[in-house]
Amino acid sequence: MDYIGIFDAIGPNMIGPSSSHTAGAVSMALLARKLFGRPIQKVTFTLYGSFAMTYKGHGTDKALLGGTLGFATDDERIRDAFAIAEQRGILYEFIIDGKTQTEHPNTADIVMESADGYIQSVRGESTGGGKVKIVRINNIDVEFTGEYSTLIVRQTDKPGIVAHITQCLANQDVNIAFMRLFREDKGAAAYTVVESDEKIPESVLDEMKSNPNVHELMLIEV
Amino acid sequence: MDFKNSAELLSLCEENEIPISEVMKMREMTEGGLSEILLRQKMKRVIDIMERGTHEPLVSPQKSIGGLIGGEAKRAAEFARESTPICGTTLSKALAYSMAVLEVNATMGLIVAAPTAGSSGVVPGALIAVKEEYHLSEECLEKGLINASAIGYLLMRNASVSGAEAGCQAEVGAASAMAAAALVEMLGGTVQMSLEAASIAISNLLGLVCDPIAGLVEAPCQSRNAIGVSNAFTCAQLALSGVRHPIPFDEMAESMYKVGRSIPYELRETAMGGNAGTPTGCSLCSK
Numbered sequence: 425m426d427y428i429g430i431f432d433a434i435g436p437n438m439i440g441p442s443s444s445h446t447a448g449a450v451s452m453a454l455l456a457r458k459l460f461g462r463p464i465q466k467v468t469f470t471l472y473g474s475f476a477m478t479y480k481g482h483g484t485d486k487a488l489l490g491g492t493l494g495f496a497t498d499d500e501r502i503r504d505a506f507a508i509a510e511q512r513g514i515l516y517e518f519i520i521d522g523k524t525q526t527e528h529p530n531t532a533d534i535v536m537e538s539a540d541g542y543i544q545s546v547r548g549e550s551t552g553g554g555k556v557k558i559v560r561i562n563n564i565d566v567e568f569t570g571e572y573s574t575l576i577v578r579q580t581d582k583p584g585i586v587a588h589i590t591q592c593l594a595n596q597d598v599n600i601a602f603m604r605l606f607r608e609d610k611g612a613a614a615y616t617v618v619e620s621d622e623k624i625p626e627s628v629l630d631e632m633k634s635n636p637n638v639h640e641l642m643l644i645e646v
Numbered sequence: 647m648d649f650k651n652s653a654e655l656l657s658l659c660e661e662n663e664i665p666i667s668e669v670m671k672m673r674e675m676t677e678g679g680l681s682e683i684l685l686r687q688k689m690k691r692v693i694d695i696m697e698r699g700t701h702e703p704l705v706s707p708q709k710s711i712g713g714l715i716g717g718e719a720k721r722a723a724e725f726a727r728e729s730t731p732i733c734g735t736t737l738s739k740a741l742a743y744s745m746a747v748l749e750v751n752a753t754m755g756l757i758v759a760a761p762t763a764g765s766s767g768v769v770p771g772a773l774i775a776v777k778e779e780y781h782l783s784e785e786c787l788e789k790g791l792i793n794a795s796a797i798g799y800l801l802m803r804n805a806s807v808s809g810a811e812a813g814c815q816a817e818v819g820a821a822s823a824m825a826a827a828a829l830v831e832m833l834g835g836t837v838q839m840s841l842e843a844a845s846i847a848i849s850n851l852l853g854l855v856c857d858p859i860a861g862l863v864e865a866p867c868q869s870r871n872a873i874g875v876s877n878a879f880t881c882a883q884l885a886l887s888g889v890r891h892p893i894p895f896d897e898m899a900e901s902m903y904k905v906g907r908s909i910p911y912e913l914r915e916t917a918m919g920g921n922a923g924t925p926t927g928c929s930l931c932s933k
Contacts (some may be wrong), residue, residue: 427677427678428799428802428803429673429674429677429678429680429795429799430670430671430674430678430680430685430688430689430791430792430795430799431688431692431795432798432799432802433760433761433794433795433796433797433798433799433802433824434692434758434760434761434769434791434792434794434795434798435692435758435759435760436758436759437691437692437695437756437757437758437759438756438757438758438759438763439754439755439756439757440750440751440752440753440754440755440756440757440763440766440863441710441711441751441752441754441763441764441862441863441864442763442764442863443759443762443763446754446763447763474861477861478860478861478862480711480712481711481712481860481861481862481864482711482862482863483711483754486754498756500755500756502754503753503754503755552808552810553762553808554759
């Protein structure tokens with residue numbers, strides 16, 4: 425059972441009104457921003473299910489944009505997210521999709537674009553109490569929460585890549601808490617998600633990149 | 647130092663002759679790995695947010711994003727100041743404070759979930775009003791909050807604090823039990839009295855449904871926070887006077903969870919029944 429402490433019962437500190445529809449929305453966009461890892465020029469959000477039905481009254485739109493701007497769940501600038509995005513020259517769009525059925529009622533797709541045309545799509549679920557899950561990156565189903573130090577590797581699905589990843593982590597003394605492989609088709613693009621209790625040093629990334637079948641590395645520090 | 651129910655908490659308090667807040671604090675350091683300095687810092691930030699949340703809407707009220715509330719806390723505070731309120735000065739202040747926090751929450755302001763956003767007014771409303779009216783120290787308020795977190799932790803662990811899972815009794819009911827136990831410790835009651843207060847508080851709100859109009863954390867949530875405060879005051883006073891609840895806290899927690907699970911789906915944060923399901927509630931929903 426997860427530890428429940430003083431500041432879980434008297435906490436978290438958060439921008440209201442709803443832990444699932446506001447704080448959770450901030451967290452999933454913040455994760456998408458970390459996964460994107462470069463300046464954002466444009467962002468498009470698609471809201472499904474309960475998000476689509478009640479986003480206005482819960483400020484889910486401002487929360488998603490606030491997370492995209494890098495604000496934490498207790499950042500009072502979230503209320504002014506639209507104005508701040510405009511000041512920073514970030515374009516944003518909301519698509520309200522009340523029809524498409526998603527697995528979880530509180531689901532959003534977040535598509536980020538950079539000035540040089542790099543595009544990444546991330547699907548997040550707000551699972552309650554402010555907790556979130558990333559369940560899709562660029563059409564490949566994945567699953568992680570960002571509660572641990574997380575390394576996401578985009579690779580070609582070929583023999584030896586997973587061994588390479590674990591060897592690089594072992595060389596830097598990183599203890600793996602969870603590790604999973606997600607792929608679309610055999611031999612095509614795949615993601616390895618590694619979660620660790622401790623900080624994953626950035627120096628791991630250089631060694632890992634040396635393999636030609638490793639295409640992209642995304643590091644989420646807690 | 648750890649405990650997983652109120653019976654274990656009580657024996658730790660008795661063995662070491664320390665209050666609930668002290669056991670919870672030591673647990674946070676031994677089990678949670680938090681240093682005393684960091685704990686104080688985090689607590690200071692919590693108190694800061696709570697102080698602002700309980701006071702700001704009394705000076706500058708705002709309309710909620712859903713449009714169902716705004717200005718109630720200021721009105722309640724002014725009425726209490728200008729009349730001889732039937733709730734008395736301390737409780738009247740606490741009612742206004744708790745409603746103020748819900749207004750902050752509904753206007754995308756900063757709050758401390760205690761234990762949830764929808765019930766975030768009860769603990770700060772009750773504790774800060776009593777601190778002010780009884781001229782208690784900030785340290786005493788800190789102890790109260792830590793005491794409240796111990797009760798909150800037990801309900802999170804052994805029952806539920808989710809309206810979607812167990813109704814409003816699990817949100818405002820839990821917050822009310824937390825505040826009741828905390829008030830007892832702040833006012834010099836025993837550990838046993840704190841637990842009695844929490845048990846009565848849960849018992850009094852057992853079965854309370856979660857029926858937010860239009861699915862928004864606005865109404866009836868705001869006035870439910872006020873009833874959470876009144877209930878906490880009542881139960882703290884009864885416990886301090888030596889009134890006991892025949893059922894121990896751990897059984898009340900279990901019972902609250904069981905009752906919660908048997909509340910129909912329509913009355914568990916789905917905005918389909920109760921206030922939300924009335925013709926007027928439905929028409930507000932489609933706005």
